[in-house]
């Protein structure tokens with residue numbers, strides 16, 4: 269597959285990606301982190317604060333301009349690829365929270381990325397208006413954990429190391445535990461089994477989804 273990295277490319281290139289972080293510098297300029305298919309790009313946008321299409325979570329089509337001797341590439345000719353649900357503030361809030369979590373998870377990774385991170389956001393964005401967005405975030409995160417080999421499908425408590433039967437709790441990074449061992453939410457273990465094995469939250473109630481989403485917000 270033909271793709272590029274910022275180290276071997278000089279000139280202009282047009283790609284698309286998700287804005288995962290925005291920092292204001294010098295009053296009106298922005299440093300923008302964009303997740304493209306294969307890397308997390310850090311780009312400089314002159315007068316970016318004047319442009320409404322540069323917002324956390326937005327999917328954009330853009331050009332990067334790389335010049336010899338300048339360490340940070342420029343973000344140019346941004347086109348916002350909108351979603352119909354963007355005007356639903358509750359959905360947008362979940363989307364931006366998940367985008368920020370993804371940024372914190374990937375920011376220290378300077379190497380080429382597997383496309384799964386981009387693909388997870390791309391897939392989630394397409395169905396984000398069709399169901400509870402927190403369910404989609406949780407299911408996406410389970411896929412991420414599975415890809416990274418961090419999903420604990422065997423239900424043993426990470427505190428006492430004993431098997432978990434019937435009722436389960438989840439700690440940060442969805443580590444399984446007995447509810448009494450971490451004094452946290454109580455969930456039916458079969459519902460979690462379906463979530464972990466099929467990335468499907470169908471057996472979780474909206475209240476449980478709310479609680480699991482709060483665990484997700486602790487960090488990827």
Ligand SMILES: [Zn+2]
Pocket residue numbers: 425426427428429430445446449
């Ligand atoms: Zn335990």
